[in-house]
Amino acid sequence: MHQPQDTLRHLRNVYLLRYSRLLWVASAILGVLCLASQNLNLGMLVGRSVLLVMLAGAGLMLVSLGREHLDTHPGWNPAVWVGGLAVLHALVWGFQARMGGVCLTLAIAFAGLAGVAFFTHWRLFLMSWLPVAGMPFLFDGPVTNAELLQVHVPLMAVVVVGIWQGHRMSMRMLENTLESRHLSELLARHRDQLEDTVTRRTTELEQSNDRLNNEVELRKQINQSLVKSEEQMNMAMAASGIGFWDWDIANRRVYHSDKQKFFGHATDDADYIDLESRVYEADRPRVRRALMLHLKDRTRYYHARYRIRHDDVDGYKWLEDSGKVIERDARGRPMRMVGTRRDITDDMRKQEELRLSSSLFNNSPDGVFVLDSDQRLRTCNRMFSQMFHQQKGQIIGLPLFQVIPTEQQSRIAQGMVNNGRWQGDIVALRKGHQRFPMSLTLTAIRDTDGRISHYLGIGRDLTDQRRSALQLDYLNNYDKLTGLVNRSYFHRLIKQFEEHEPLLRDHYAIAVLNLDRFKTVNDSLGQDVGDQLLKDVAARLNNLNDPVRQVARLGGDEFALYIDYEGDRQALDEVLALALEEVSRPSLIDDHELIVTASIGACIVHHDNLRQLLNQAISAMNQARLQGGNNVQFYRQLLPNQPEQRQNLEDSLKHAVDNGDLTINYQPKLNLATGLIDSVEALVRWHHPEQGPIAPEDFLPLAEETGLINRISDQVLQRACRDAANWRNQGLGDISVSVNLSGQQVFRDDLYDRVAGALEHSGLPAEYLELEVTESVLMEDAAHAQDFLNQLRSLGVQLALDDFGTGYSSLSYLKRLPIDTLKIDRSFLREVNDGGASQVIEAIMAMAESLKMSVVAEGVETREQLGYLKKRGCDYAQGFLISRPLPAHEILPLIRHSNLRLFGEAQPDQLH
Template sequence: MLNVSSKLVRSIDRKIWIILLVNYNFPPFLYLVFISLKPGEMGEYDVISLVALMLINLLISVLIGILIKKNKKKQLEPIKTKDLLESIFNNLDIAIWSINKEKNMLLSKGVENIYGQTREEGLNNTDFWRNSIHSEDFSVVKKIDEKWNDVEKYEFEYRITQPNGEVRWIRDRGLPVINEDGSLERYDGSNIDITRQKELEFHLKESEERYKILVENALVGVFLIQNFKMVFVNQWFTNILGISKEELLGTNFINYIRDDNKRLFKQFRKLKDGKVSFVIDKIQIKAHDGTTRYLEIQANLTTINGESAIIGIVLNVTDRKKAQAELHYRENHDILTGLPNMNYLNTFIKEEFQRFKKEGIPISMMFFNLDRFKLINDTFGHRVGDQLLKIISNRLVDSIQDVGAVIRAGGDEFILYLPYTIKSQATDLANYLLKYFSEPLILEDQEIRITASIGLAFLENQDSLEDIIQKASSALHVAKEYGRNQYQIYTSEFSKKSSRRLQLEQRLRKAIEKNELEVFYQPKINLYTNKVTGLEALARWNDPLLGAVSPAEFIPLAEETGIIIPIGKWVLETVCKQNSEWQKKGLPPVHVCVNISSRQFLQDDFVKMVEQVLNESDLSPAYLNIEITEGVALYNVEDAIEKLMQLKQLGVSISLDDFGTGYSSLSYLKSLPIDYLKIDRSFINGIFNNKQDAAIIHSIISLSHTLGLRVVAEGVEEKNQIEILEQLNCDEIQGYYYAKPMSKINIEEFMSA
């Protein structure tokens, strides 16, 4: 291989070698060596050495080329950096500037976007920035000048106005550059467009203001507590406590709690320790003005500035608390008198009663009831009746001297619960009450005399609260039956009387179911023609077991138990059907009067029920007369007038029954849409012996005629009563003198005669 190479080298022409050496930039010394050789003088070793030198030269050339290239690249890097900085300087939306003492200025192109004018314009007018400042912010010029004079750095934010009128916000920063001798060489600075940032700040501030207004004017209290000290409260919170923010902030909220503040402190501690996630509690506070407020607190844990805090809201539940207390009070007290009611008795007193019974403490129970209170109501009106009940309640409370309790059982009935009271003490109290309440009272310039009946019972071993109350009630009924204005002590015999009452109630209900009641009719007679002008329907009851039961016994019972409502409807239906049948038989057509109880009249659908009965019986409304008492009419005058007007529109006539007992209510006559006025029999009975009664009757008749009413005298039993009534111009009479109440068969014969 070497021989071949040598031969090859030697065979190459000298000129070719020269070309190679020149073209490939071999060092000159190789060229000189080569041309000094004579042809044929180059041996194999010479060739090899020459080739090696050529290769070494090639490598050195390559290395030198690489180094030269790197050197050129390094030389270009500062140029590129300069170009990059120049690009940044000119293209950023930042005005970079420099100004020396001679007012020579250097500006970047960023000034064009900020100030809306070319850099050349800015360089030509070094005060362009002053001229661009917004008129409202022009005071900043003085501040900047002061900084320049004092050679101090500065940073200000202000508005500028571009030539097109657009307002921009900028942040102007200036930094003095000082020479080695301490003198000012120049000021370097930048102006940055912060309009967008300011807009965001304004929006944020507006949002903060809105939230601040929302929090400050919230209808609930808002608070923030750190380390158990209040660090924020809103206006509501200060108002509810009556203390200013300055006084509240930094204080412990627990200090303002009136009730058990340790409870809330423990809950806040648990909240802070992470044992609970939220707190809801109701507290009682004492406001600065001394009033008590009830608040509901809802709080949870948060973090403020890296520290845990309790944030919460406060609701004023004082009104709700008062409403709940009022509701609780109403549930357990009588609204009119303020006395405890039966619910209170069966709830709170029952617990005490059972405890006292176990301890062997003597207990007396007194059932107290006013005699003829309904008459007082009917005579003087319910307003006077209510005033009387209040007086009675206060007197009873004063009488027991904080021993036990007075409970209003309903209406004019009261229960006196008397623990630590033996029999002799209870009877002494009963005698005192009977005497006390027999004294006259003056109400609205009226002298009112009342009496009371009392039932007494004493705790026995096996008695429950219900048992002793029932015993006192039975004793009360006996006192009523024995003439009122007395007290009776319960004995086992009274149970029989109570059994009679219970038996009557049960039998009366069955009588309604089995249709055992009957309607009797008593005629009304025209005092001058002696003709029948109408009939009054009266309910009668002849029980198969009990025999004939007096209306004076079963009607009050029906009123008390509510049975009167179905009885009243049955009477109305029966009367209307019967009157329709009589007219179809050809009997003289007259109206029939039906007494309506207060319970029935107060039913919301009463008028609708009357209309329905008339339609079903095919009876003309002109032949139905509705009788109500003065007490019913005056119980709720507006409601009564409305219902009576509706009945009148149907064509039904109206009678005001038992008039005279309510003489004080004559003024209401002109307001009531009635047709007949019936004078109570109590006035007719005394028409001979009592001139005052005769004068009252005369006044009633005269007033009634003035108002266009016809007058009916009830309970007429003697001829001389008729003679006086004729002289007083009474229109009609009703009573035993002409006819007693009769069955439908007998009344048919009476009407046909």
Template sequence: MIEDQYEYIREHNHAAQIANTIRLSRYFLTSILVVCLYIFCIYKFFSSTPAPYFSTWFFTTEIIVCLFWLVSTAHFKPGLYNLNHAHRWLQIQCFTVGCLVAIGIYILYNYLPTINPDFEEIHALTLSALLLIVTQSFSLTYLTQKLNYFCLTFLPSIIPFLFSQYFIQHDTNPLFSLALNFALIVILLCATTSYRINLRLSTTYARNQLLMKDAAQQVTWTDDLCKQLQDEINHSKDIELQLQLNNQLLEQKVRERTYDIEQMNKDLENQQENLVLAHEIAGLRPWDWNIKDRKIRITNHLYEKQVRDSKQHLEQLQHQIHPDDAEQLKLTLKLHLRGESERYEANYRIQNSEGKWTWVHDIGRVVERDPNTKKAIRMVGIRRDIQKEKMSQERIKLATSVLQQAAEGIFILDEELCYIDVNPYYEKLTGFSSNQILGKHLFDITANYKSQQRSAHYSVIKQLMNMNEFDGELNEKFLSGKELTLWMHINAITDEDHKVTHYIGIVSDLTERKLQEQRLSYLENYDTLTDLPNRFYYNYQLHKLLVTQRDSQFAIIRLNIDRFRPLNEYLNHNGGDELLRQVAQRLRLTNPEALFMAHLNGDDFAIVYEVSHLCPSVHDQCARINKAFGLPFNIAKQDHLITISMGVAFYPEHGRQLDYLNNCAEQALTEAKTLGGNTIRYYSKENTALLEQGIFLERDLRKAIQNNELMVYYQPKINFRDKNVCGFEALVRWNHAEKGIIPPNLFIPLAEQTSLISDIGRIVIQQTAKQIRQWKDMGFNNICVSVNIVAQQLRRGQLLEVLDDAMSLNQIEGQDLELEITESSLLENSEDVKNQLNEIKLRNINISLDDFGTGYSSLSYLADFPIDILKIDRSFVSKIGQNKQAAIVSAMIAMGKAMGMTVVAEGIETEQQLQYLQDLDCDIAQGYLFSKPLPEQEATEYLEQNTCASLIAT
């Protein structure tokens, strides 16, 4: 009967596995179709190089998988197919899919990189790994009803990777190969586990079916018994009524007893299943040793019951146990068998099938002894694998040792940022013992009476709360009196619900390193003789100043001691050094307003001074220095009178580059030395005069803005194709009340040095928008006017508001305006400039790059910034006819056309220039050949005349 039951369960499991796999294989095939299509699309999207083998593989795979899907759906319908046929079909299907995946992996990993140089090895590795992992994931999901189906797909698909690792040399990181191999092993283990789970479920279902059949048979037998009893009752009508009643009572008791027995059987079966499940979950493997009969029943790693001869089992166990544990195990077992211990319990190592030693925990008890001799007859117990527990204990010990021996401070906080553990090095850093630290908040052991320190602590806690991490430098003063510079790194530890449970911090002492860095920084940047910055640090500071404060004005003063060489020879080396120290000290006392000063070399000094109405003038400052040097210097108990020569250069009047400014100051100093010394020379008298003149010019310009003396002139732009006016360039003019028209080259540079350029730009934009509105009312709807914009207008952040107000007030569109920006404007704050230009583009306003090629000329501006129009500077157009200049113009136009930009040539004055540009397919022309800049009324007349002339010609 038992063999029939096992045969039934086996046949049921076989049929169920095939039926479930037939049903799930359709989802598996659909998944293969999708992942192959996805990988094919990724390759085609990122690479245009043809790959015939890859395409052939893709279409072949899609066709074969579709055929498999159709056959599985149409032919193998539930209950209408032969199991053996279905089994063979599934094997063929799984093996074919595995081979197709293997071919695809080989093509992706080894073939595509050889035919496509842009398809790098990392791309091949990514796509092939994606195909392998996703395929195995779907196989793990849908094909583990029967393990050989999964293996028929799994094993062929991993062959290309294994083959590549051992027989083909790649530059792939070996760590990736190891990780992938481990992942494949894990997938195989998961497939085995999934197969076992499915097998157990199927077996349980079959057993339930048998129990249901047995219960139905019992019911049938009970019904038959009832009928027989009823027949007996019918045949015994002559029996007395009392006997009839007793028979009925007896029948009722039999039924109740039968029901109770059935319930007990069911309860026992449920308890048995629960016990087996509990053993499996806990990893317990029970054993039962019948000492009297020399038999032992054990549970193997598959939780299958096995009966062995006890002597044979003990001999086999003796070969598996670690030699160091064998004697102790024997002694423990003997003591318990003799009754000298309450129970048998031992931890020992056994050798598994892979040859590795694994720790197990064995516990048991004698449950039956001979009543006369007291010898053990039967013993039961369980064995449990504790390898993971042992490894966890070792890791805990190792972690504890690392925590105690680490050469950095380590602490552990709870979720409230209170200390729960610290290592000895952290105690050493803070000056507190662990008993004094534990239980306190993170910063309770530090001094918090300064607002700066409280702010730093608040910032650390806030970052921990928001980001669960902090990494930074802190200057801490502990309540123990120690002051340290620390580098602190704190990480949050979360549970499975992503809730923070602890914080772990690592602290490094940077105090000594900071002192060394400060010392090295001083030796690198300062002159040890005079304690002033050296030449390197001077150039660095000056460059930093020029970059960060472009709108300010500075004076660079170079000083030199007159006739220092003969004086140094007279005083000897030590006396000369003392003189330099005293000169440096006198310069410090004399120039408290200086931004910084430096000792460049020998007797050469430099002072950087800010030119501002809040500070004394440069001339007064130089005079004060001369006066200070009129007092004698006491060297070696002797007074010495020395004189100095000074050369002065101004930023930005004399230049904007560091080296150029230094050269200007040196030239002025050389001129002062040439005149005999003891004097002050400025780089250029003419520039000095212009500087003085600029003060009055700035005052008049401010009045001009208030009195509306600024006017906008318009220079026409002509379309090369139809010779029509397509727009104008708005150019500002200053009609001075006394001096008449002042050229822009005199007041625009001055305005750029102050905030006046923003006011001028606002006036030009407003007047231009108003003029565009007037032209629109006259019927000229396609006229675009360009306005020049400088860097300061972009940096001040008011340009967008000015544009919006002008367009809204005059009811014009963004396409009616064009902004001309020079290359130098793109150099400063490139990211902010790019953001502003993108905002301008959102208003449909065209952006033109003006004076292209005359500035810093970086081609990256054309690609990085939203530029629509490329404007060739007049300096190139005027030299057309010269081979090199003509080639430059041709290259500019070709480059602009290639990038889809409109090209404008300004400064056209001759027919030769016009014809040359027209032959190069330039888009728009501008220059005196057509018209000079015109006032509003004349510009309108010019527009009407050229429009009428165009209509007549048409």
């Protein structure tokens, strides 16, 4: 039976005490090295070093006392004491490992030394290994958990594996040692017989241990290298977005990595991918050519870029393949090819955007340039260099204001400093010191740190634009013949009176001047002489001094004056008389001494006539012409001027509208082709209970001023439709009725609904209702006129243009309006009284025929006028010769008995 000294347990304890002191000394030395590597002050370094030395001293003392005690007490087990002290060391090193760097490495070294010292006691090693392996994750330190996982954990795993193998070998060695001792005892008895066997067995065991150790070390190195290489390759490929493919050409198999990433989810589990069918059709020839050239060994590498259909993306993605044949057979045929694949969709998109940006930059109609942070020119496009008549190479590198000399330099620089942006129009100098206008925009471009890296500039030469704008402004606002402002400009000028608040009373006047007998000059001497005469008159009027503020040509031989007489009525009268005098001065044109006179109508501007200024002045001018011309007439205000009287009249009119006291008279229109009365015009009338009949021209302006005109117009429209429908029901035939639309009514949004409602309630077919609009109202807003006339035309009603010839509408615009009838103003018939012809009427008749419009002549008062109209092919005649306006009950007999024979039976001055 063996003694306690001969047991495996005793032998393990002996080795434990023997090798553990190496651990205590090494722990102290490594600890001092670790602390020295940290940025610790001297006090902390000495204090922590003393702690480690004390722990090491305790360990050495335990070894010394333990060996003496073990010699006297072979059954004593020192593992408990050594293990406790080892745990204390391990805790210290576990904490030190969190500092990273040298300390982490030394902690791993301590764990390895613990494995060497405790190679006979596996549990003691684990007690020393676990704190070092786990504690760094429990405390904060410079080293991150990711670094611990990548470095610390793998090395600690290698240590524990190596120590386990060492422990197993050491246990075998100890067992062999004991066996050797036992054999030694036997050798003492049987030395000769067993010496060779022991020697051989020992040698074999040593060789086996050496081979095992070498194999373990080699496997460990190989595994570490493989793991590291694989990790590095995976990280590199993941970071670069590169995939891998391996083509076994001989067996017709292809391996694709990241199939879902490059081809979509539908190919995730597919063993085979038909790559060619997925390639964009236009790219297939290019890919095939690149592949075939490489397979035939004509290129060093295979490289192709192509578009491919992707299962998870709308449209297509761009891929880039690079590869190389790595194996060929004896005949040089390719057997295996490997390569990489990369998604370049974003790169191609950015390349396309860059190409488009470059194209936009180079082909922009504006001058585009880029400055560096010092505001020196870095690059520019062709348009910019052309703008300054410089070659691009001559201005690159120059400061901004040396390239763009301008007096606004300080203002631009200040704007860039304050806002990082400046935009505006400047006057710049180009080569040769030529000044020109340009628009300039400068914008700062900042880098990721917020600092200005560049400036983007855009410039445009405004020379042609300003020239075109001036020309367009002149064409829109000035008369080409005389150079005076035109009708449109004058309209805008007098419209400003509506914005004056308050409007000065008895301060402004508007006058319209018309040349007397100008038509005779045109007809006898020609249009060129007439144009020269108009230019001469325009110059004379334009030379009038205060209080004339503006002179305009309204059209033809009509001019308008804007007069600011500041309440001095005598000054107003004098300037109008002076205008007559200037016009009547003889004009010498082409050896012709011409003398013409003028008719002037004027109206005083006040709050009540702001929208009727031009109409009132024209009305006064017509009065001047009726009085023989060469005189001045002011617009006559027929309504009472006293506020109290005016209010009473307004109340009476409102009462008449509310009670339906307004009546309608109908003035017939004679069809000159048939001799029948088949159309009438509805005219509103008012019989005041106290003042008696009040003329429409007296109360309708009041109705417009007070807003009653819309209600009056609605009543006239409804009653006229109702009367016309009743006449049809009584068997009087197809009688059309004409209704005048007021200016306010024209601009109402509900006009279409009002007309449609009147037709529906009365039952009158739409084609027997004619709506009359004056030419002047249409010309106030021509665009709106076209829209609302088209709406009314869609109802099927007829449309007539009243007072034609007084509104100066253009023929080109008239062609676009859905007008059925032109009504010639009564003023044009006066020339026919003396048996003469009217060039205006004949021109209107010719124009109406070409536009397929009917013509109605108003104000027919004599048989000469009627005969002239019939001879010229006029469609309808209306006037006192035919009949005065009559109430509905009186117009019926006239309609019943109207026929051509009535002309012979009528009185000389009146047909009906």
